Amino acid sequence: MEHQFVLVLNFGGQYNQLIARRVRDLGVYCEVRPHTLTAREVAALGPIGIIFTGGHNTAYHPDSPKADPEIYKLGIPILGICYGAQLMAHQLGGNVITPSQREYGNTAITLEPASVLFEGLAPDQTVWMSHTDCVDKLPQGFVGTAHTQHTPYAAMEDTSRKFYGLQFHPEVEHTQNGLAMMRRFLFDVCGAKGDWTMETYSQALITQVREQVGSGKVLLALSGGVDSSVVAALLSQAIGNQLTCIFVDHGLMRKDEGDEVEAAFSGRELNFVRVNAGERFLARLKGVTDPESKRKIIGGEFIRVFEEEAKKIGNVDFLAQGTIYPDVIESGAGDSAVIKSHHNVGGLPDHVDFKGIVEPLRLLFKDEVRALGTTLGLPGYLVWRQPFPGPGLAIRCLGEVAEDKLAILREADFIYREEIAKAGLDRSIHQYFAVLTNMRSVGVMGDQRTYDYTLALRGVTTSDFMTADWAKIPYEVLEKAANRIVNEVRSINRIVYDITSKPPGTIEWE
Numbered sequence: 001m002e003h004q005f006v007l008v009l010n011f012g013g014q015y016n017q018l019i020a021r022r023v024r025d026l027g028v029y030c031e032v033r034p035h036t037l038t039a040r041e042v043a044a045l046g047p048i049g050i051i052f053t054g055g056h057n058t059a060y061h062p063d064s065p066k067a068d069p070e071i072y073k074l075g076i077p078i079l080g081i082c083y084g085a086q087l088m089a090h091q092l093g094g095n096v097i098t099p100s101q102r103e104y105g106n107t108a109i110t111l112e113p114a115s116v117l118f119e120g121l122a123p124d125q126t127v128w129m130s131h132t133d134c135v136d137k138l139p140q141g142f143v144g145t146a147h148t149q150h151t152p153y154a155a156m157e158d159t160s161r162k163f164y165g166l167q168f169h170p171e172v173e174h175t176q177n178g179l180a181m182m183r184r185f186l187f188d189v190c191g192a193k194g195d196w197t198m199e200t201y202s203q204a205l206i207t208q209v210r211e212q213v214g215s216g217k218v219l220l221a222l223s224g225g226v227d228s229s230v231v232a233a234l235l236s237q238a239i240g241n242q243l244t245c246i247f248v249d250h251g252l253m254r255k256d257e258g259d260e261v262e263a264a265f266s267g268r269e270l271n272f273v274r275v276n277a278g279e280r281f282l283a284r285l286k287g288v289t290d291p292e293s294k295r296k297i298i299g300g301e302f303i304r305v306f307e308e309e310a311k312k313i314g315n316v317d318f319l320a321q322g323t324i325y326p327d328v329i330e331s332g333a334g335d336s337a338v339i340k341s342h343h344n345v346g347g348l349p350d351h352v353d354f355k356g357i358v359e360p361l362r363l364l365f366k367d368e369v370r371a372l373g374t375t376l377g378l379p380g381y382l383v384w385r386q387p388f389p390g391p392g393l394a395i396r397c398l399g400e401v402a403e404d405k406l407a408i409l410r411e412a413d414f415i416y417r418e419e420i421a422k423a424g425l426d427r428s429i430h431q432y433f434a435v436l437t438n439m440r441s442v443g444v445m446g447d448q449r450t451y452d453y454t455l456a457l458r459g460v461t462t463s464d465f466m467t468a469d470w471a472k473i474p475y476e477v478l479e480k481a482a483n484r485i486v487n488e489v490r491s492i493n494r495i496v497y498d499i500t501s502k503p504p505g506t507i508e509w510e
């Protein structure tokens, strides 16, 4: 690819993804690779600079992860962060100790302004520390460039070899000027030009896909979610009608969603197959109330419908998947091929014959996927879509799923989403939806006693969906949504807002 490349060598630190994010945010392309890469492999990648990540190990332990010592002889600038800095000191002949007094969290530091990394910064700063060990003797050729109360070498450098070490974490927001320091390393030390843009990357991806696929046929299960939608848009530009997208509309989508997906893709050069299978799914769900059974039935039926359609198309050469970078990094230090197990249509590769997998997003973070989607001309409603579970509204329609209940839920959910968007909260609340509980209660409407459903509104903020906070939506927004829902949707006479975080609750109700 026609852009500069920075290598992030992963020593297992919790912030490895964040380092990669920061580098790319600065307009420099980078990838996270395992620390086991040999110097020869590193040289073959041709990076303009290398960053050693942090890690929880102790550099002087015989079993701790090490870098190939030959890497230090390649003449490539290196920035070691935390464990990465300690490792560099240890491997180059310095000394690392585990002091009795450890520094953790926000820490006052004094910088040496003569260091190129700290140029223009005030000497007194606050940085984020997160390690027990520290360097207590510098390797030959190094000078100390920062200290704290307990750490004599909170930063070090050997400018002749272009090696830099930081005991603290420049990549986290708590480090006041961390991004400025990283920018200095990339631009002033490594000579980065900032040539990483989504337009150029998108063109490079298109070329890459064409090379991989040749004249082969590619099949994609399009769910309408962000990742599969962006894959569809990209492949359509790259290989046009060699691509077939199967969109199984299970009848459990939100209001208008199926039509929106069709509208976004029917105008493009690709084979778009929409299967309206709602009745089939509802028939299978009749009488089923157990949440796990509902999920299993929907997953199984999905595969059956997909297989039937795939058979009609005949042999395909490749299956395309929307795997993204966090899945890749988490599954094996950034080098192993993975098939996203929690994908909306999980299990497909076992059921369809194909020769290879096309995963064009596997090096992109979620917001880069959105940027790519925008570059490829996808509409905002697809690019900014919040996560939506594979089983769809079935797990938000508690108890038995039936068309009349789904219709009520769709309308109520639509109004709620509309009011959130009108209040400008649609990007700050990460997931929000309505749940039709299976409970009825007594109410009164215009002198009439009613006995109708209770609707629950849910809104969460989260960074990873593993834990979540309930969103503090302003009362006026909740009030407006609730008023509209009881007035505009039949069969709902009571509305509650879910103020449970995760844990102990989950985001979905089933």
Ligand code: XMP
Residues within 6 Å of the ligand: 295, 342, 343, 344, 387, 388, 389, 390, 391, 431, 465, 466, 502, 505, 506, 507, 508, 509
């Ligand atoms: P929970 O309810 O487990 O949800 O806190 C965490 C996130 O996962 C989504 N979710 C699913 N996504 N298939 C999916 O693709 C599923 O079966 C599924 N169940 C939950 C949920 O919407 C939330 O974003």
